[in-house]
Amino acid sequence: MSVETYSREELDSYKKVQALAYEAVEAVRKELYPGITEKQAAKKIDEYILGAGGSSFFHYGFAWFGDRTAFHGFKRPLSLNYLRKGEGILPHFGGKFQPSNRRLEEGMAVILDVAPTFAGRAADVGYAFSYGENSEHDKALLHLEEYRELILRRVLEERTLSEIYLEVDARIRASGYVNCHAIYPQGVLGHKVGRLPAYNFPGGRINGFPFQTFAYLLPQMIRDMVPGVSGHSPFWSEASDFRAEPGLWAVEPHIGKIYSGPNEFKSFGAKWEEILVVTESTAYWLDEDLPHVNLWKEKSKEKKKPKKANSRSSKIKVPA
Template sequence: MPIGYELEPNGMLDRMYRWFSKVSSRHVGAAEELPPKETLDGHLAAQRLAYDAVVHVSKLLRVGMTELEAATLLENYLKDHGTERYLHRAFAWFGSHSRFDEYQSYSDYHPSDRVLEEDHVVILDVSPVVDGYIGDVGYTVCLKPNEEMEKAKTFLLQLREDLPKMFGSTMTAGEIWLDIDRRIKDAGYDNVHSKYPHCVLGHRVFRVKPKQGKHLRIGNRSFGWFSLETNMAFLKMGLSATLTPEHIGRKLGLWAIEPHIGWAGGGAKFEEILVVEPGRCYWLDDNVPHVLEAKQRQAAAAAN
């Protein structure tokens, strides 16, 4: 699969893939099952652990550290707090890597020996599995004040505010993808999540069988992003599990939503779980770092 997305299909194979994606997105199976409260609590615990990890590691970042070292710190934090299991491996992207520049294939997206510089924007992305429940978050920081990054994060917070309304509307998931894409470009940014495998704006989260120990993974290409167990779960659900431009299936269930935008030299994203119920759509938790930090900035500005 080529990296990126164009509105017009690129040849016959692309047309066939888009047709298959659209048809298969209707076959949701158990992916849209609405979880009971205890299940939501399990995902909330996993998401909060994920945020604890990225915030903790963000404070340990130093000039000269590599992406691999930052990813290892994330993995060690999770291990020290009771889990070695994950939906996907820990990611750390520095500088232009935070907008996926220089990447030619999906194997390039894994943490590298890229060295952190003081003005680099950093994205940390981690997805622990806690007692079988998946959490998946993305967090954007910089070692020094970065006006462009803060502007981008403000734009992302507006998307965060609007996304539950969009999921609660009659729009298909694919129409939501295309509208977010339009809004990103109208604001002068690049759509970086269009460079993800299957160009996903998000994916479903679910529970896997609780186990101890590490997950296995296959290779280092797109399948290597995810553990073997979660790859198998995604295959079972099919493309209904991914929020792509072709998705026309039902939206009910739990989604990890991850809009990712870029500008010259940097990128920013957030990722958190959206709960979609009949007649109600809401974020699993509003006490998340990017929201709390924005409130703190607003309070400080008002005080001045």
Template sequence: MPTYTDPPTAADANPIERVLSRIRTKSADLPTPEEVEGFRLAQKLSFSCAQAVAAEMRPGWTEGQTQDWMTSYLHDHGVRTSLHKPIVGFGPRSLAPDAEWFPAKGAGLTLEDNDVAIIDCAPIVNGYAGDVAYTIQVGDVPELTEAMDFLSDLRNRIPGQFTLPETAATIFEWVTGEMEGAGYQNAVNGYHGHILGHRVYRHRPASANFRHYLPTVPFGYKASWHSPGFLLKSIRRALMPELLGPFHTGPKTGVWAIEPHLRVGTKYGVKFEELLVVEDGYAYWLDDTSQKRIVITAGN
């Protein structure tokens, strides 16, 4: 079974990350209307995949089966690569165990009645990345409904945080404070790197159409489920400016994949992820598809 720290451990102070995150990279440039539309279409396909697999899922499905279904769906819709392979977390894995938010290995866990599923996919469509995550509940689970209501309210207020003059690090602090004030835990503190969000890019054709991922040996499992193009572009842009964590002090403009993830005690995790466009003094979500709730009927 997955292991996790309860509560999740906050990040240690990192002065190097603070300094590196100040570097202004091309990712902080304001997107053009054409680029915004490209990201919108990529996100639309991402949510279509999430909603399509949710319509098929039933108790008894495994995480691995769900990931394979999503991979096939994206391929059938013209996707040749993604920022990362589809990630599915049922039950305990929805809590984001310590440094273990990644695709299930093998069959993984099995979906049960009164369970929760988080599905996360990031296809590259015509060079644009659409990284989203969706939470689905099985049956009537009041605790999950309340947590999803909380995240919906948090989502409404996040764009305003990006327009404030304070550094991006305060956004991480604010999200953590809001979650803890409502009785939840910030599951992102269980992620490797404590990442609340990351910038997304337009990829060149060679990268957008490269179908292969790095082998687990010798690169390790974490590298093996990210596309080489995404890894190389992030490294070329110094990495730290591209990640929204507790120490980010650089520019906030650009297109971000924002992924708040909370823990409901030690039972469930609830998450959303979608693209946020940040301009000077203004920030907005590309659409409201993430707010469509999906509940799988228990016992089917």
């Protein structure tokens, strides 16, 4: 296996990188305004990371607004499946995923996604919310809670990544949503993150990713292609017929609603993304103090609060 182990001190460093990434997207959320473009929002994310001392990126900032949060009309990059299905779509490199000139409007769903590195240590986060009121999107954010507990439980049970992927996919469809992460490159529910090589050198930018990211992922991908050798892929997809390797996995369940016809622009997506730590003996989420986790905790508290007595009924006298 392509085993990666981390000391407690190193894990604390990754936790800080992840926390800063969330700090960045939460800060940019406060700077959004009607008419801002995805490109402008993504640039603000990158500027925040670099201003806070980030040395580079596993991937630069992404921002998606409205129906683009559901990858409406997108096709999976570098996939031959669409040709095989006779759809006549050539393999592509994911240009639609790049931040666009889509402008933000009231009520739109928003996803901000960034993966900064500090001294080569990478974290990857995805942050979803609505700009203004969007009750359907609010429900989707709450629905996402169940996958966090489910994914961890299945990893602890040593299920294969493909088994977990397919169970998550089935639950998404049974709940009336679509699986948006199936559109990501390799159709991943998650992917490994870790120590990036040559982080001190300029990495350039290829479709939002620096060279160091490819240098980290490619050796693991190549090992997975060796005949008779399996379980080295850094990608968590429906084809990952092996248990989670020890290391750090950025897990990102992404669900959505796709509408057609005149209502197509009501389509939306919602996700969370955070690091799952996997060791030889156990697995656990790197941090419990994250925006989506705190949202679910707050909603749970609200449900448990006793309802106030109706002022009119409290005045009714019970006959003797």
